[in-house]
Amino acid sequence: MSLPTIVAINLGMGLMGVLGSFGVRAAFAFYATKDYFIKHVRAAEALGFAERQIIVRDDTALNVAEKAGDGIPLLLIPGQGSVWQEYCKALPSLVDTFHVLAVDVHGHGGSSWNSDDYAADQIAEDLVVLVDRVFAEPVVIAGHSSGGLIAALMAARFPDHVRAVLFEDSPFFSTEPERVPHTYVGIDQYPRVTSFLAQDVEHDWVSWYMHHSYWRRLFGPLWQVFARVVMRQRREDSRRLPVVRWVSVSINRIWESLSHPYDLRFSAAFINNSWFRNFEQQQTLGAIRCPTAFLKATTRHDRQGNLLAALDDHDLARVESLLPDNRTIRVRSSHDIHFARTNRYVTALKQLGARVS
Numbered sequence: 001m002s003l004p005t006i007v008a009i010n011l012g013m014g015l016m017g018v019l020g021s022f023g024v025r026a027a028f029a030f031y032a033t034k035d036y037f038i039k040h041v042r043a044a045e046a047l048g049f050a051e052r053q054i055i056v057r058d059d060t061a062l063n064v065a066e067k068a069g070d071g072i073p074l075l076l077i078p079g080q081g082s083v084w085q086e087y088c089k090a091l092p093s094l095v096d097t098f099h100v101l102a103v104d105v106h107g108h109g110g111s112s113w114n115s116d117d118y119a120a121d122q123i124a125e126d127l128v129v130l131v132d133r134v135f136a137e138p139v140v141i142a143g144h145s146s147g148g149l150i151a152a153l154m155a156a157r158f159p160d161h162v163r164a165v166l167f168e169d170s171p172f173f174s175t176e177p178e179r180v181p182h183t184y185v186g187i188d189q190y191p192r193v194t195s196f197l198a199q200d201v202e203h204d205w206v207s208w209y210m211h212h213s214y215w216r217r218l219f220g221p222l223w224q225v226f227a228r229v230v231m232r233q234r235r236e237d238s239r240r241l242p243v244v245r246w247v248s249v250s251i252n253r254i255w256e257s258l259s260h261p262y263d264l265r266f267s268a269a270f271i272n273n274s275w276f277r278n279f280e281q282q283q284t285l286g287a288i289r290c291p292t293a294f295l296k297a298t299t300r301h302d303r304q305g306n307l308l309a310a311l312d313d314h315d316l317a318r319v320e321s322l323l324p325d326n327r328t329i330r331v332r333s334s335h336d337i338h339f340a341r342t343n344r345y346v347t348a349l350k351q352l353g354a355r356v357s
Contacts (some may be wrong), residue, residue, distance in 0.1 A: 030245045033252055037241055040088035047092060049102075051110060056129040060117065063110030066101045066134065067091070072163075072353045073135040074098035075127070079145025080267065083109035083260045086144070090338050093346040097353055101134055103127065105147065107263035118269040121278045124153035131161050140356065142166040142349055144338060145310060146270075149175070153279060156287035163356045164291040166349055169335050171310040172281050172319050177273055183307045185270075188214035193267045204238060206258050207231045215254060230255050250334065257336070285322040292326045293352045294319060295345065297333045310335055
């Protein structure tokens with residue numbers, strides 16, 4: 001057998017191996033992505049979680065889902081762009097320990113969309129009213145991302161209403177104006193939001209984002225394939241979460257997390273820093289006296305040194321130095337620990353509950 005023939009056979013076998021590996025991965029993804037989000041919502045609804053609106057001020061209603069019980073009162077606050085259904089994967093494991101109330105923050109889901117309310121201090125005040133309306137005792141709060149910033153304000157300013165706080169990868173200090181341009185939101189989401197709100201040609205935010213995303217540089221031509229599939233599904237039914245079945249759930253989460261009902265003026269308040277009016281982060285953390293836990297996801301930077309995470313280790317050290325009764329738990333995870341590493345999230349919440357029960 002000649003050398004060229006041997007080389008050709010080896011190359012062919014290598015190509016077949018690559019294609020076979022891709023086929024296996026695609027088949028697994030096709031199975032894993034089937035109803036990967038909505039199936040957890042259905043399970044939560046089967047447990048008894050149902051949406052309702054609670055008036056907290058004149059013309060201001062907060063959309064919530066609750067599973068009443070005798071457990072420790074627990075308020076779940078999603079991050080920017082997320083709705084209460086984000087927690088559905090964790091809810092079945094929480095109801096045996098907690099009386100769970102999950103909320104849509106102002107400008108999200110079924111809650112009121114009034115841009116005058118898009119500031120952490122106003123949201124914190126309204127959530128304290130919500131706690132009074134639903135519970136007859138202080139609550140444990142679990143805040144994801146910006147939800148943790150809100151939880152910090154509640155604990156600092158309304159200590160009689162808060163037993164403990166779980167900060168889930170909350171972006172303390174990295175959200176200060178001088179830091180934002182060198183973070184993921186500063187180089188991706190915020191510029192895209194600004195450009196989208198400044199034009200009137202494309203009316204679908206997700207479609208706009210898919211064409212302008214930071215992720216294009218990482219996925220190359222493959223991102224255009226994703227964009228075509230997602231945009232076609234958005235055109236067909238913008239209420240349905242778009243899914244690309246042959247790639248992993250973690251990749252699908254990029255566009256799925258942008259597809260929930262959300263007022264982009266909420267992000268605009270972060271961009272112009274009005275969301276942080278009357279909110280000094282170091283002072284707020286220093287005023288918290290209740291037990292806390294901090295779930296820290298994996299820290300990553302790009303080649304230019306931009307922070308591709310909620311906060312870095314230096315920020316975390318500042319947080320830890322200010323909280324008097326804190327336990328930090330590092331998790332090898334993406335930002336959405338409650339979804340990506342649900343068991344770790346549930347365990348951390350139950351451990352915090354045991355500290356204050």
